[in-house]
Amino acid sequence: MPQPTAVDTSALRCSVIVPVYNGAGTIERCLNALASQRLPADQFEVIVVSDGSTDDTDGVVQRWLDRSQLTHWRLVRQDNAGPGAARNHGADAAIAPLLLFTDADCAPHPDWVAAMLDVFADPTVAGAKGVYSTTQSALAPRFVQAEYEDRYDRMRGQERIDFIDTYSAAYRRQIFCENGGFDTIFTTASVEDQELSFRIAAKGYRLVFAPDAKVEHIHDENLAEY
Template sequence: MNITPACSVIIPTYNRAALLRRSLEALTAQDIGTDAFEVLVVDDGSDDGTADVMAEFTDRLQVRYFFQPDEGFRVSAARNMGIRHAVSDVTVMVDCGVLLHSGCLRAHLRRHDNEQPAAVIGYVYCFNLSNEDAERMRQTLDFDDVDATIARLRREGRWLDLREEFYARHPGPLRDLPAPWSLYWTCNVSARTSQLRRVGGFDEAFTTWGAEDIDLSYRLHRDGAVFVLDRDAGAIHYPHAKDWSHNSQLAARNRRYVAEKYDTPVTRLLAVEPMISLFEINEILIAGAHDATRTEARA
């Protein structure tokens, strides 16, 4: 008898075979057991042996592999493919190269027990904008023991989630924030599969890096999702090459697209120049320094 998994884990990837292996290896250690979840690896046109890496785990995970031709940056389309094929009521979205704590999926699932749909934000250690601490991380941290490393980072207060400073300033529930959707970054989040489909999934007009996740989360917010932070849904962002200067330029363009797409007082803040941080959006609204309401009409 086939039993529907409790959650579907979607991992989009492109030419990151080694990082994918690390993400899948961490999933084999989930304390809910590998029979309790499925993994959907969606390949955006890799040519580096990604399919071979995925095949290594077919007897260790309930994993399915989907491939789309390389037609440029199409992470939105890749995630949508995963959402379309997910069989579980809850979808967990994880970036390739993110290593989940053994209790991460359990923590995500417990937040979806309520009748009202939740948009759960997990906690991500070791995320640098420009990978500036990558070498020190590799030299001092044991990425083969995710749980022990997270325990150490938590104990020492090192390389905490990039959003931690904001969380510390605003320790109340995320649902009390005027724009909790701005903190929903798809490196480690979850939502109900039915709601993801109802709001239309990811906008596939995003064909460069950045903002496709907050575009989705803005629609989840307007559709009634309650945003929740769960530090027990912990993960490590394995250090790998990236260029924040280049990425920030792409993100600025995409944020302008989001601002124009919805044209609401809140989303217009995304287009302010010079670009303000996603944290500042909430603080501007909290301070009442912008003519925007906290409760926009639900779509």
């Protein structure tokens, strides 16, 4: 009986981790965007972590993977424990030295992965925060986007930041793991991403703003959600 061919992972430069909970309606858009990255496909892996989804998320992802036949892409599952725990699960499964994070309701721009890698060419950088945009025209998404644009303007040109949210984020894997990853006390999406960045920055690690690492985000159209 022929033995399975070993997958060559030597060229992998980063691992992209996407936590998802009941995201059947958005995850395929995210996967399509990641599959459209300009960086060669053998240079990054994608790990989708289903956080105990109860809708058809797992089926949507698995069917997409079966169709695409991409070598370094996989779905892993866990019992529902929150996005922080899901990202940690992905980090544990990751192979590459850099961890990139985005969310299931985001569509990374074609240069997103490459833009993050460019930032880490500087060996002093431990983590990075990208940006998100939206094409939605409703009032609530426009309001939220304007707030973020103001925040981005204040970050431009700064040598260091201490605030990274995970719709577009990256960390050196060793530093992420040595600092325990995301605090799993946060079992729903809340401040688990900011807490990690504050904790790492407080130890003297350099976190930076990466304005070219862009994702398109689907904002909630209900202002009360903010």
